[in-house]
Amino acid sequence: MSAYPIRCTFNGIEQAIEIDPDQRAIDLLRDTLHMTGVKEGCGIGVCGLCTVLVDGEPLSSCLLLAVFLDGTDVVTIEGLAGTKGELTALQEAFITEGGFQCGICTPGQLLAATALLAVNRRPTREQAKEWMMGNLCRCTGYAGILDAIMVAAEAGDA
Amino acid sequence: MLVSGGIAFTLMARVGLIDPKHVIALRSIPEIHSIHETADGIWIGAHATHRAVSESQIVQTLHPVISAAFGAIGTIRIRAQGTIGGNLAYADPAQDPPPALTVSSATVHIVGPSGRRRDVPIERFFLDYYTADIEPDEIIIGLSVPAPTQPTVSTYRRFNPRTVDDFPTVSVAAAARLQPGTGTVEDIKIALGGVGPTPLRARSVEEAFVGIVPTFDAIETVSALVADDIAPFDDARGSASFKHAIAVVWVGRALRDLTAIQSS
Numbered sequence: 001m002s003a004y005p006i007r008c009t010f011n012g013i014e015q016a017i018e019i020d021p022d023q024r025a026i027d028l029l030r031d032t033l034h035m036t037g038v039k040e041g042c043g044i045g046v047c048g049l050c051t052v053l054v055d056g057e058p059l060s061s062c063l064l065l066a067v068f069l070d071g072t073d074v075v076t077i078e079g080l081a082g083t084k085g086e087l088t089a090l091q092e093a094f095i096t097e098g099g100f101q102c103g104i105c106t107p108g109q110l111l112a113a114t115a116l117l118a119v120n121r122r123p124t125r126e127q128a129k130e131w132m133m134g135n136l137c138r139c140t141g142y143a144g145i146l147d148a149i150m151v152a153a154e155a156g157d158a
Numbered sequence: 159m160l161v162s163g164g165i166a167f168t169l170m171a172r173v174g175l176i177d178p179k180h181v182i183a184l185r186s187i188p189e190i191h192s193i194h195e196t197a198d199g200i201w202i203g204a205h206a207t208h209r210a211v212s213e214s215q216i217v218q219t220l221h222p223v224i225s226a227a228f229g230a231i232g233t234i235r236i237r238a239q240g241t242i243g244g245n246l247a248y249a250d251p252a253q254d255p256p257p258a259l260t261v262s263s264a265t266v267h268i269v270g271p272s273g274r275r276r277d278v279p280i281e282r283f284f285l286d287y288y289t290a291d292i293e294p295d296e297i298i299i300g301l302s303v304p305a306p307t308q309p310t311v312s313t314y315r316r317f318n319p320r321t322v323d324d325f326p327t328v329s330v331a332a333a334a335r336l337q338p339g340t341g342t343v344e345d346i347k348i349a350l351g352g353v354g355p356t357p358l359r360a361r362s363v364e365e366a367f368v369g370i371v372p373t374f375d376a377i378e379t380v381s382a383l384v385a386d387d388i389a390p391f392d393d394a395r396g397s398a399s400f401k402h403a404i405a406v407v408w409v410g411r412a413l414r415d416l417t418a419i420q421s422s
Binding site: 021024042043044045046048051057058059060062063064065067068112115131133134135 | 161164165167168169172181183185232233234235236238239322323324
């Protein structure tokens with residue numbers, strides 16, 4: 001496989017990496033960069049487990065060619081909390097409101113919710129539901145996730 | 159092979175449906191991203207994402223049916239990555255955009271080698287399942303959509319199955335001009351997705367609906383005529399007979415949307 005150089009910022013750190021042009025972003029993130037918080041669920045972009053933020057937009061890393069990350073700012077769950085581990089208001093709310101059980105969908109849920117609050121600081125519950133509909137959860141029944149988003153929005157600092 | 163958003167590309171490559179030797183990404187071509195107003199209407203660059211199209215103020219103002227259809231696609235992640243050009247080239251008969259683009263009389267603009275340009279009305283663009291009027295050495299650069307010359311009402315409706323893929327079983331886009339005084343239909347276009355190898359116009363319904371005063375019973379009667387216009391197939395999203403039944407009901411709902419809008 002020929003190596004293809006790209007430059008990206010991953011969780012705030014600028015990196016020059018050589019990738020395989022056949023790689024998907026999820027493979028680059030998990031296998032090369034060891035960001036195993038990015039999970040593979042369906043592999044076809046519908047479940048949301050592989051959600052990452054690319055220039056602030058939530059995308060399915062299983063549907064992205066790794067080369068498409070060139071020149072972008074990528075945030076995974078590993079980069080959400082502060083450098084000393086300070087949790088965001090959303091992360092705190094997920095804990096207090098029961099937004100997770102097994103945790104496998106949680107990285108994607110948190111990243112999608114972070115993107116929501118960045119574009120709409122005070123969503124209604126309906127707006128939050130619409131935005132989050134592509135992040136599936138088999139455990140919680142979604143109420144705890146939505147409660148957490150509404151609590152974090154109220155706190156005003158996601 | 160040319161790649162736009164890359165969603166269909168990645169999915170097909172993963173299962174071995176395509177195996178290109180060379181892949182060229184179109185995203186760094188600056189001219190194909192813009193959505194802007196023109197003298198006649200709207201220009202939508204081929205690399206505009208579904209999200210950009212659906213959230214565009216100019217699209218929402220002039221053709222809300224297009225905004226609604228693009229906003230109905232998949233999830234926020236699909237809408238952030240997928241593009242209108244990729245959607246057109248992929249030509250899946252169940253996709254959301256084509257019926258809305260059809261009732262809006264969009265034209266697809268294509269560039270070939272040596273800058274040769276072709277302009278294809280959307281109703282001639284889709285030829286068959288996953289087959290569109292575009293050659294391997296051509297690039298879709300954008301679509302133009304004419305601004306409505308008179309006030310129109312429009313709607314987009316889709317039936318959502320319980321399958322995993324977020325595609326509709328059947329979708330209906332409709333746009334009409336209603337006579338201000340009586341509310342009779344002066345002109346109407348109705349297009350359906352998921353009911354044949356390409357998006358299909360419901361011409362039997364259109365012809366029957368023009369010139370009548372829309373009542374609940376009249377709408378019931380004309381909706382049933384859609385059966386003559388469609389040729390659905392069995393798939394995971396529904397049997398052919400199920401799709402026939404849903405198409406009738408969903409056309410009826412779309413027609414009631416149009417007339418309810420008029421009277422409010």
